[in-house]
Amino acid sequence: xxxxxxxxxxxxxxxxxxxxxxxxxxxxxxxxxxxxxxxxxxxxxxxxxxxxxxxxxxxxxxxxxxxxxxxxxxxxxxxxxxxxxxxxxxxxxxxxxxxxxxxxxxxxxxxxxxxxxxxxxxxxxxxxxxxxxxxxxxxxxxxxxxxxxxxxxxxxxxxxxxxxxxxxxxxxxxxxxxxxxxxxxxxxxxxxxxxxxxxxxxxxxxxxxxxxxxxxxxxxxxxxxxxxxxxxxxxxxxxxxxxxxxxxxxxxxxxxxxxxxxxxxxxxxxxxxxxxxxxxxxxxxxxxxxxxxxxxxxxxxxxxxxxxxxxxxxxxxxxxxxxxxxxxxxxxxxxxxxxxxxxxxxxxxxxxxxxxxxxxxxxxxxxxxxxxxxxxxxxxxxxxxxxxxxxxxxxxxxxxxxxxxxxxxxxxxxxxxxxxxxxxxxxxxxxxxxxxxxxxxxxxxxxxxxxxxxxxxxxxxxxxxxxxxxxxxxxxxxxxxxxxxxxxxxxxxxxxxxxxxxxxxxxxxxxxxxxxxxxxxxxxxxxxxxxxxxxxxxxxxxxxxxxxxxxxxxxxxxxxxxxxxxxxxxxxxxxxxxxxxxxxxxxxxxxxxxxxxxxxxxxxxxxxxxxxxxxxxxxxxxxxxxxxxxxxxxxxxxxxxxxxxxxxxxxxxxxxxxxxxxxxxxxxxxxxxxxxxxxxxxxxxxxxxxxxxxxxxxxxxxxxxxxxxxxxxxxxxxxxxxxxxxxxxxxxxxxxxxxxxxxxxxxxxxxxxxxxxxxxxxxxxxxxxxxxxxxxxxxxxxxxxxxxxxxxxxxxxxxxxxxxxxxxxxxxxxxxxxxxxxxxxxxxxxxxxxxxxxxxxxxxxxxxxxxxxxxxxxxxxxxxxxxxxxxxxxxxxxxxxxxxxxxxxxxxxxxxxxxxxxxxxxxxxxxxxxxxxxxxxx
Numbered sequence: 001x002x003x004x005x006x007x008x009x010x011x012x013x014x015x016x017x018x019x020x021x022x023x024x025x026x027x028x029x030x031x032x033x034x035x036x037x038x039x040x041x042x043x044x045x046x047x048x049x050x051x052x053x054x055x056x057x058x059x060x061x062x063x064x065x066x067x068x069x070x071x072x073x074x075x076x077x078x079x080x081x082x083x084x085x086x087x088x089x090x091x092x093x094x095x096x097x098x099x100x101x102x103x104x105x106x107x108x109x110x111x112x113x114x115x116x117x118x119x120x121x122x123x124x125x126x127x128x129x130x131x132x133x134x135x136x137x138x139x140x141x142x143x144x145x146x147x148x149x150x151x152x153x154x155x156x157x158x159x160x161x162x163x164x165x166x167x168x169x170x171x172x173x174x175x176x177x178x179x180x181x182x183x184x185x186x187x188x189x190x191x192x193x194x195x196x197x198x199x200x201x202x203x204x205x206x207x208x209x210x211x212x213x214x215x216x217x218x219x220x221x222x223x224x225x226x227x228x229x230x231x232x233x234x235x236x237x238x239x240x241x242x243x244x245x246x247x248x249x250x251x252x253x254x255x256x257x258x259x260x261x262x263x264x265x266x267x268x269x270x271x272x273x274x275x276x277x278x279x280x281x282x283x284x285x286x287x288x289x290x291x292x293x294x295x296x297x298x299x300x301x302x303x304x305x306x307x308x309x310x311x312x313x314x315x316x317x318x319x320x321x322x323x324x325x326x327x328x329x330x331x332x333x334x335x336x337x338x339x340x341x342x343x344x345x346x347x348x349x350x351x352x353x354x355x356x357x358x359x360x361x362x363x364x365x366x367x368x369x370x371x372x373x374x375x376x377x378x379x380x381x382x383x384x385x386x387x388x389x390x391x392x393x394x395x396x397x398x399x400x401x402x403x404x405x406x407x408x409x410x411x412x413x414x415x416x417x418x419x420x421x422x423x424x425x426x427x428x429x430x431x432x433x434x435x436x437x438x439x440x441x442x443x444x445x446x447x448x449x450x451x452x453x454x455x456x457x458x459x460x461x462x463x464x465x466x467x468x469x470x471x472x473x474x475x476x477x478x479x480x481x482x483x484x485x486x487x488x489x490x491x492x493x494x495x496x497x498x499x500x501x502x503x504x505x506x507x508x509x510x511x512x513x514x515x516x517x518x519x520x521x522x523x524x525x526x527x528x529x530x531x532x533x534x535x536x537x538x539x540x541x542x543x544x545x546x547x548x549x550x551x552x553x554x555x556x557x558x559x560x561x562x563x564x565x566x567x568x569x570x571x572x573x574x575x576x577x578x579x580x581x582x583x584x585x586x587x588x589x590x591x592x593x594x595x596x597x598x599x600x601x602x603x604x605x606x607x608x609x610x611x612x613x614x615x616x617x618x619x620x621x622x623x624x625x626x627x628x629x630x631x632x633x634x635x636x637x638x639x640x641x642x643x644x645x646x647x648x649x650x651x652x653x654x655x656x657x658x659x660x661x662x663x664x665x666x667x668x669x670x671x672x673x674x675x676x677x678x679x680x681x682x683x684x685x686x687x688x689x690x691x692x693x694x695x696x697x698x699x700x701x702x703x704x705x706x707x708x709x710x711x712x713x714x715x716x717x718x719x720x721x722x723x724x725x726x727x728x729x730x731x732x733x734x735x736x737x738x739x740x741x742x743x744x745x746x747x748x749x750x751x752x753x754x755x756x757x758x759x760x761x762x763x764x765x766x767x768x769x770x771x772x773x774x775x776x777x778x779x780x781x782x783x784x785x786x787x788x789x790x791x792x793x794x795x796x797x798x799x800x801x802x803x804x805x806x807x808x809x810x811x812x813x814x815x816x817x818x819x820x821x822x823x824x825x826x827x828x829x830x831x832x833x834x835x836x837x838x839x840x841x842x843x844x845x846x847x848x849x850x851x852x853x854x855x856x857x858x859x860x861x862x863x864x865x866x867x868x869x870x871x872x873x874x875x876x877x878x879x880x881x882x883x884x885x886x887x888x889x890x891x892x893x894x895x896x897x898x899x900x901x902x903x904x905x906x907x908x909x910x911x912x913x914x915x916x917x918x919x920x921x922x
Contacts, residue, residue, distance in 0.1 A: 041088055048084035056080035056096055057113075064089045070113035074102065081638065083693065094170070099149030099603075103168065116147070116167070124190045126161040126475040129154050129173060132196035135332030135353075135360065136302060140226060141175035141197075150537050150602055156326065157411075157470050159478045161534040173197060177230060190475055225251065227304040234761055234799040235811055236858030236877045238909075240342025240916035242298040244325070245291070250795045250811065252750035252767035253308055253702075254321075255788050257818070258852065258888045259908045261291045265788040266308045267704055268746025268771030269320025272655030272666075273678070277324045279401075279415045281464040284488035284522055284668060286323075288395040288421055289368070292908075295419045295462060299338060299349040299364045300399045302328045309684045309702055310631040310645035313595035313610025314530065314542050319649045319680040319706065327415065329403045330360030334922055342875065342916030345369055359404040368395045388428040389454075395421040409472040420461035427454045447503035452496070460490040478532040485525055490666065492518040519555035522668045524548050540597035542610075545590070550653075552585040554667055554735065587618035587670045589652055595629070606633040616652040621673040625650040641688040651678040654710050656735060667735065674736050679707045698752045706744035713740050713777055742775030744786065762798040769793075779844035787845050790815040790852075805862040810855070817849030817887065855881040875916035883911040 044063055049056050053075040061068045066089050080096050087095075093104065093111065103116045129138040137158030144151035145162070147170050154160045162171075164187055171183045171193075178197040185191070232242045235250070238259075248264060249256045255265045263271030276283040278296070286295050296304075307315070307322040315322045328351075335352030346369050351362035371394035378391035397419030404412050429452045434445050466484040473479055497513035526548035533541040595610025608631040616623040631645035654675065656667040671677040686700035748769035755762045771789035775781070792815065799809035821844050858877040880886075885907045 043086050043088055045086055046082060046084065046092055049080060049082040051080055053078040053080040053096065053100075056082065060089070060092055060096065064092070067110045068093075068113065069110060074113060074115055083638075094146055098146055101147075103147070121166045122163050123166055123187050124161060124163045124475040125169070125171070125187070125193055126159070126190075126472075127192045127194040128158045129160065129175065129195050129197060130158060131178075132198045133331075133333060134328075135357070136329055138175045138178070138197065139303060139326065141173065141178075144172050144174070146170040146172065152534065152537075152540070155478060155532050157478070157480065159470075159472060159532070161476050161478075163476075163534075163537055176226075177228065192475075224310065225306040225308075227301075227306060229298055229301055232298055232301075233860070234809055235797065236809055236856035236879065237342075237875070237914070237916075238292065238877070238879050239344025239912065240340075240875050240877055240914040241293060241344040243293050244296045244298070244301065244304060244323075245287075245294045248306070248323075249813065250763075250765065250797055251306070251308070252752055252765040252793070252795075253748060253769065255790050255793065255815070257291060257788065258886055259292060260287075261888065261908060262788065263287065263291055264321075265786075266321035267682075267702060267748060268744065268769060268786055268789055269680075269704075269706070270655070270709075270788075271657075272653065272668075273318050273320035273651060273680075275315060275318035275322045277322070278417060278464060279325075279327055279413075279466055280468070280482045280528060281415075281466050281484040281486050282317075282524060283462055283464065283486070285460055285462060285490070288397075288419070289393070293344070293395075295397055295417075296325055297347065297349075297364050297366055297397060297399055299347060300327045300362070300401075302326045309647065309682055309700075310608075310643075311629055311647045311649065312542075312608065313593045313612045313627075313629045314544065316591045316593065316612045316614045316627065316649070317589065317651060317653070319651050319678055320704075327399060327401060328362055329413070330362035330401060332357045332360040336920065336922035338918060338920045340916055340918035341369070343369070343912075343914035354402075355404070359402070361402045362399070363401075364399045366395075366397050368393070382427065388430075389426040391426075392422065392424040395419065411470045413466070413468040413470075415468075416465045418461065418463045421459060423456070423458045425454070425456045428452070429454075449501045449503075450498060451500075452498045455493075455495045457493045458491070461488070463487045473531075476534045480528075480530045480532075482528040482530075483526075484528070485523075487523045488521070488668070490518075490520045492516070515557070517555070517557040519553070520667045521551075521553040521555075523551045537602070538599045541594070542596075543594045545592040547588065547590045550585075550587045550589060550670060552587070552668060552670055554583060554585075554669065585618065585670055585672075587616060587652075590615045590617075604635050606635075607631070608633075614650050614652070616671055616677060618670050619673045623652065623671060623677055625677065625679070639690050641690075642686070643688075644683075644685045646683045647681070649680045649682070651680075654678065656710070656712065656739070669735060672736060675710060675739070675741075676708045678709055681705045694755055694757050696754050698750075698754075700750045702746075702748055702750075704746040706746070709742050709744055709773065709775075710739045711742065711773075711775060711778065713738055740775050740777040742773060742778070744771065744773045746771040746786075746789075759801045760798070761800075763796075765795045767793045782843075784844040784846070785819040787819050789819065790817070792816045805864075807860045809858045809860075812853070812855045814851065814853040816851050818852075819845035820847050820849060821845055822847040849887045852886045854879070854884050854886065857881055870919060870921040872917065872919040875914075875918065877914045877916075879912040879914070880909055881911065885910060 042064070046060070046063060049059065051059075054072070057068055057070065057075070057080075060066075078100065082092065082095055089111075097104070097113075101116045102113055105112045105114070129141045129143075130136060131138060137154075139154055139156045139158055141154045141158070141160075142151055143153070143160050143162055145164055147168055148164060150162070150164070152160055152162045166187050169183075169185050169187045171185075173181045173183070173195045175197055177200055179200050181195055181197055183193060183195070227244070227247060229242070232244065232247050235242075235246055237243070238246060245256065245260050245264065248254050249260070253267045256262060264274055265271060266274060276286045283295065287293070288295060303326050305322075305324040305326075307324075308320070311322060315324075330351040330353075332353045335350075337350040338348070340347045345366050347364070347366050349362065349364035351360065353360050371392065374394070375390045375392050379389065382389055382391075397417065399415075399417050401413065401415045403414075406412060431450050431452075433448050433450075435448055464484065464486045466482060468483075469481040471479045471481075494516045495513060498511065500510040502508045502510070526546060528544065528546035530542060530544035533543070535541065591612060591614045593610060593612045595608065598607045598609070599605075600607055608629075610629050612627040612629065614625050614627060627648040627650055629645075629647050631643065633641065633643045635641045652671045654669050654671070656669060669675075682702060682704040684700055684702035686698065688696060688698045690696040746769065748767060750765070750767045752763065752765040767790075769789055769791065771786035772783045773786055774783045778784075794814045795811065796813075797809075797811040799807060801807045822842055856877070856879050858875070860873060860875050862871065862873045864871070886909075888908045
């Protein structure tokens with residue numbers, strides 16, 4: 001028989017003084033009761049409940065068989081909200097009492113509820129959260145107190161601070177993919193708690209019902225995405241290589257070129273409008289193999305934070321997106337490593353502790369495996385099409401990181417990265433033909449033998465280094481210093497030469513060549529300070545500033561056999577130190593920022609607002625731009641949220657692109673006294689509905705205005721000869737005279753549905769977008785579509801875990817075609833020896849490429865090792881399963897036999913199966 005007493009039998013005095021009398025009376029009742037005690041640890045089902053707290057407690061007692069004693073006055077006027085699911089008794093009771101000043105005591109199997117009046121005095125709990133297996137700090141993890149229903153999150157270095165009233169505290173530490181930890185204590189002084197969480201995949205498979213914590217900061221911020229390696233692993237890989245770019249293209253509102261070539265374009269923004277950070281250091285070209293892969297080694301990624309809207313005030317300098325990638329710090333617990341070999345690359349990583357766990361290191365490297373046989377395969381292919389020569393393609397990168405815990409409040413990090421890509425092509429073409437020429441007024445046939453040589457070399461790379469110092473100034477103030485260096489260099493050398501023999505009766509030899517040498521270089525040295533302050537439960541304030549010294553060096557030489565003085569030819573590299581060193585442009589960029597996460601109504605209304613003041617000094621010209629940012633998040637219930645934001649952004653750098661297909665011949669240039677900085681204003685509103693914990697629906701609309709964009713004038717380029725030597729060698733230096741200024745607008749709607757269960761993950765995302773550009777001197781001043789805008793895009797993704805060893809994954813992507821400028825016709829008229837060819841073009845980006853779509857499949861099989869020292873796995877992936885010939889670009893080509901012209905489509909990847917093998921050791 002149950003003994004539930006929801007009546008005022010024994011008066012419970014306010015606060016702690018009366019609890020002893022209350023409990024004493026209840027003890028007497030308990031001893032007199034004949035009811036049997038029940039097991040409050042048993043698991044049972046509860047329906048979803050939205051009722052009075054009194055009725056909910058009665059329902060809980062009946063379903064669990066556990067006696068509850070409480071006063072009617074204690075629960076009068078209080079409502080309860082409980083999600084459907086399986087619970088233990090205490091888990092259900094804690095959820096019902098969440099945020100109430102009601103406590104309970106367990107006495108001989110009975111639960112007694114009483115009112116808690118918390119003292120006014122407050123103390124601070126602070127500390128760090130880390131991975132229990134590696135010692136890596138966990139950023140943006142959540143800490144919640146169930147007594148007061150307040151919480152906070154860790155900063156980007158795992159530090160948290162939470163001020164609570166003195167008395168009983170019931171803390172829950174949570175991080176996605178990790179087992180939660182619960183700490184109960186009586187808070188009587190400022191306390192430091194450093195917590196280590198265990199990854200959930202290391203926990204034996206048991207039924208766990210976690211507490212449901214309402215947290216708008218963690219669960220709902222439109223335009224912001226937290227990405228970890230396990231998110232990348234849910235997708236099939238290209239060539240067996242996990243990559244951040246493959247994940248990014250599944251996000252609504254983010255577009256890439258064909259199979260990644262062409263960069264990343266966010267909500268109608270260009271590739272240069274993305275702020276890419278690796279450990280706080282800017283990366284100016286985050287692409288390997290022209291964009292097929294990114295420079296971010298998946299073995300080094302700890303977390304990637306992606307913002308495509310609602311930019312926090314601490315970020316500045318770009319218009320369209322922020323990708324802030326944090327690399328791993330190394331295992332402080334034990335030595336470990338991993339080696340993986342796949343079709344695309346060979347990867348290796350090793351890490352471990354130093355100095356008794358106070359320090360750790362990690363070293364990781366990648367190398368493009370197909371470079372071993374690329375020359376041979378390309379040479380054989382060229383012979384099949386009657387050419388000679390070969391092609392070489394390669395990339396590599398290296399990451400090194402070391403961190404040292406100097407003391408309980410200080411840690412120093414050193415990080416280094418370098419990566420390089422190389423593309424070489426050498427082709428020889430021999431042709432024999434007969435041409436009709438006039439000799440003494442008579443048509444005469446002559447034989448012409450022509451040998452043409454094409455030599456192209458493109459290499460580009462990034463090198464960055466940083467030293468960071470974290471200092472915990474107090475329980476509420478955290479400082480981060482970052483001194484960094486970044487250098488990006490792109491070099492392109494292209495030489496075309498010909499040797500032509502004309503037979504009888506002329507019997508002549510003609511030869512010629514033209515050379516184009518191009519270099520784009522940007523070098524940064526900078527310092528950044530950020531201070532995180534948590535003055536109260538309602539505010540999380542970030543304030544700081546930065547200064548960066550930029551050095552730009554553009555170089556472009558175009559010369560041929562006519563670029564000579566007497567018998568002296570200009571040679572490649574000759575003018576490097578004499579003339580082009582004078583073309584260096586030095587500029588200084590600085591910024592100040594302040595932002596506040598203000599919990600206006602905890603768990604219901606949050607405002608992130610701030611101001612970013614950005615400045616730029618170049619060539620005696622100074623620019624200063626204030627930029628306001630605001631994001632309002634309203635959560636009226638645990639299942640529905642609405643969010644609205646506005647962001648002003650300013651960009652002081654420009655990227656001049658010479659190629660329409662994304663080849664890396666791009667020139668980084670600064671705003672100058674003649675060219676103003678770019679700016680944007682973006683506003684968005686979004687909604688989220690989450691009927692159950694595993695399922696969510698999101699809908700967002702946005703509009704973005706872009707101002708002071710630059711582009712080459714019609715027909716202008718920094719690789720086209722401008723005349724004699726004196727002007728052609730200055731081609732990259734006078735870029736300001738070849739550009740025009742315009743504007744852009746982008747609008748769109750994005751929708752996403754996500755299901756995340758214990759074994760199954762599924763997601764569908766759709767985006768409708770419209771992006772246009774308007775330049776008075778381009779396309780007769782009429783607006784034209786942005787090249788990388790896809791009007792409709794859809795992505796479907798699913799992964800399932802079958803047991804402990806086998807996982808399957810798939811994705812399908814679709815997008816309407818990109819926009820290109822297409823040649824409408826070719827015409828020719830006779831010349832002295834060869835006919836001269838002319839081209840007429842249609843309107844700018846007036847042609848729509850065919851739609852892009854593909855299906856990918858993948859599987860991962862973990863293999864048993866027989867011991868705990870090492871394990872291994874096999875990866876199988878198929879890229880573009882049904883062999884779709886997706887268009888890379890379309891060109892107008894001539895049929896030499898029939899003399900007609902037609903369009904020809906070129907593709908990058910067709911079906912590409914791959915297999916990989918990985919081994920881990922520790």
